[in-house]
Amino acid sequence: MSAEAHPIGESLDMIDAQVTLYRDFLSAAESDTYLDTLVSEINWKQETIRVPGGPVPLPRLTAWYGDAGTTYSYSGITVQPNAWIMPLITLKQRIEAVAGVTFNSVLLNYYRDGSDSVGWHSDDEPELGINPVIASLSLGAARAFQFKHRGRSGAATKHRINAR
Numbered sequence: 001m002s003a004e005a006h007p008i009g010e011s012l013d014m015i016d017a018q019v020t021l022y023r024d025f026l027s028a029a030e031s032d033t034y035l036d037t038l039v040s041e042i043n044w045k046q047e048t049i050r051v052p053g054g055p056v057p058l059p060r061l062t063a064w065y066g067d068a069g070t071t072y073s074y075s076g077i078t079v080q081p082n083a084w085i086m087p088l089i090t091l092k093q094r095i096e097a098v099a100g101v102t103f104n105s106v107l108l109n110y111y112r113d114g115s116d117s118v119g120w121h122s123d124d125e126p127e128l129g130i131n132p133v134i135a136s137l138s139l140g141a142a143r144a145f146q147f148k149h150r151g152r153s154g155a156a157t158k159h160r161i162n163a164r
């Protein structure tokens, strides 16, 4: 996609957050190609978290890439950045062109099958700054992406992302 032909964003109705969903950010063919490339080229790690019963593996593989010095700590895990690789740089630039902001790092999550998952979290670690802007890109199978307000009870809003 050229820099001029930006995908169409859909503003999601959300309290205290601004979320724009781009359903067709990548074509199906691009999505499949990037998925294959990243599955094989990313330096995936099996991290563990400490729980009262002892360390348990995260139910997914993860990888942290970023500019030099972008150390990140989450869920008791501290990671040093891998150096950017070309497919990540290309995706980052395409996302930045649409989002209108720049990003210095990315946390990749690899859900190997339907048993892998990520828990509720807020992306509010100090490294991310005040009112951080994040971009989340899904490749592969269609999946649910859910949001819920931290301070208000009520059902989570669920958005189905068709990534292929």
Ligand SMILES: O=C(O)CCC(=O)C(=O)O
Pocket: 109, 118, 123, 134, 135, 136, 137, 138
């Ligand atoms: O897309 C995902 O599965 C995880 C995304 C995420 O952790 C986030 O957007 O903060």
